[in-house]
Amino acid sequence: MTNAETPAIDWDRLGFDYIKTDLRYRAHWRNGAWHEEGLVADNTLHISEGSTALHYGQQCFEGLKAYRTEDGSINLFRPDQNALRMQRSCDRLLMPNVPTEMFIKACQAVVAANARFIPPYGTGGALYLRPFVIGVGDGIGVRTAPEFIFSIFCVPVGPYYRDGLKAQIFSVSDYDRAAPNGTGAAKVGGNYAASLLPGTQAKQAGFADCIYLDPRTRTRIEEVGTANFFAITKDGRFVTPHSASILPGITRLSLLHLAQAYIGMPAVETDVFIDRLDELQEAGACGTAAVITPIRAISHGEKVHVFQEGNEAGPVTQRLFDTLTGIQTGRVEAPEGWIVKV
Ligand code: PLP
Ligand code: COI
Numbered sequence: 297m298t299n300a301e302t303p304a305i306d307w308d309r310l311g312f313d314y315i316k317t318d319l320r321y322r323a324h325w326r327n328g329a330w331h332e333e334g335l336v337a338d339n340t341l342h343i344s345e346g347s348t349a350l351h352y353g354q355q356c357f358e359g360l361k362a363y364r365t366e367d368g369s370i371n372l373f374r375p376d377q378n379a380l381r382m383q384r385s386c387d388r389l390l391m392p393n394v395p396t397e398m399f400i401k402a403c404q405a406v407v408a409a410n411a412r413f414i415p416p417y418g419t420g421g422a423l424y425l426r427p428f429v430i431g432v433g434d435g436i437g438v439r440t441a442p443e444f445i446f447s448i449f450c451v452p453v454g455p456y457y458r459d460g461l462k463a464q465i466f467s468v469s470d471y472d473r474a475a476p477n478g479t480g481a482a483k484v485g486g487n488y489a490a491s492l493l494p495g496t497q498a499k500q501a502g503f504a505d506c507i508y509l510d511p512r513t514r515t516r517i518e519e520v521g522t523a524n525f526f527a528i529t530k531d532g533r534f535v536t537p538h539s540a541s542i543l544p545g546i547t548r549l550s551l552l553h554l555a556q557a558y559i560g561m562p563a564v565e566t567d568v569f570i571d572r573l574d575e576l577q578e579a580g581a582c583g584t585a586a587v588i589t590p591i592r593a594i595s596h597g598e599k600v601h602v603f604q605e606g607n608e609a610g611p612v613t614q615r616l617f618d619t620l621t622g623i624q625t626g627r628v629e630a631p632e633g634w635i636v637k638v
Pocket of ligand 2: 358359360522523583584585586
């Protein structure tokens with residue numbers, strides 16, 4: 297039975313922190329098939345100490361959000377895209393695919409079962425869903441696991457970067473996040489383990505996070521550790537890096553479409569050179585957790601490139617934010633297939 301009581305959460309002060317919600321979804325892969333356990337209350341996993349997820353990083357995850365709309369209904373934003381990306385991550389790490397329909401149904405079940413945790417319309421918060429697949433079962437050699445777990449839990453969240461739509465300062469990292477032909481395009485834990493040290497150092501130095509350059513030439517911007525990079529050029533184009541080693545973000549994919557179809561601006565994936573930042577008018581980080589975080593300045597070695605003085609979003613960034621969040625929360629008509637109701 298679902299609990300109808302409103303949780304004691306200050307919706308306006310939500311950050312991006314773990315909060316235990318009521319129920320999570322579980323399925324187990326054994327003998328060549330998924331066996332659905334459905335919704336469970338236990339938020340811990342009991343797995344073999346020899347699980348490949350623990351030793352060899354055989355795991356991947358996703359991130360998507362459910363939004364409360366003005367009319368009280370609940371929207372999922374492009375869950376089919378998360379299902380497809382998770383299938384690509386699983387292929388890269390030799391894990392079984394979760395079919396798209398099973399993925400979306402599981403998301404809907406988790407949201408419906410935890411509806412009391414969805415931040416109210418107008419607070420800017422959302423229910424963040426964290427699907428993941430892990431390799432489990434007894435093992436010790438470097439080979440794919442005998443069994444897998446697919447699970448989804450959810451957490452009510454506010455902005456990932458402090459202050460939401462306020463512009464932040466980022467630094468360029470000396471470390472690489474991913475190798476040229478590595479796993480950068482897959483949403484696998486190893487990429488995030490590699491980003492812990494550079495990200496922590498950037499935050500300790502007072503930056504919101506760090507930006508990674510392309511690992512082959514270190515001349516082009518790739519992405520932020522938890523979001524993609526985009527910019528508006530001085531000649532009025534929406535640009536975002538073209539690279540095989542960045543995570544192909546769903547927010548970025550959506551902004552490429554929205555810039556053209558809703559704002560009438562050419563939008564392209566292209567090279568963004570770190571020594572040509574003066575060609576850019578506005579810059580930002582975009583992702584499910586980050587939503588759109590304007591970039592006020594980028595610190596690179598001895599240089600600091602300042603895009604804007606204040607911390608308000610630039611005019612195009614603001615329009616993109618309003619259009620994207622308008623679609624997610626039902627205020628703006630969505631392109632066909634982008635919204636799935638719970
Ligand atoms: N890049 C990285 C490294 C990320 O972790 C994320 C977040 O998921 C993104 C980009 C943005 O992807 P999306 O828009 O699908 O959330
Ligand atoms: C997301 O935006 O969904 C992410 O995965 C970013 C981060 C919290 C890892």
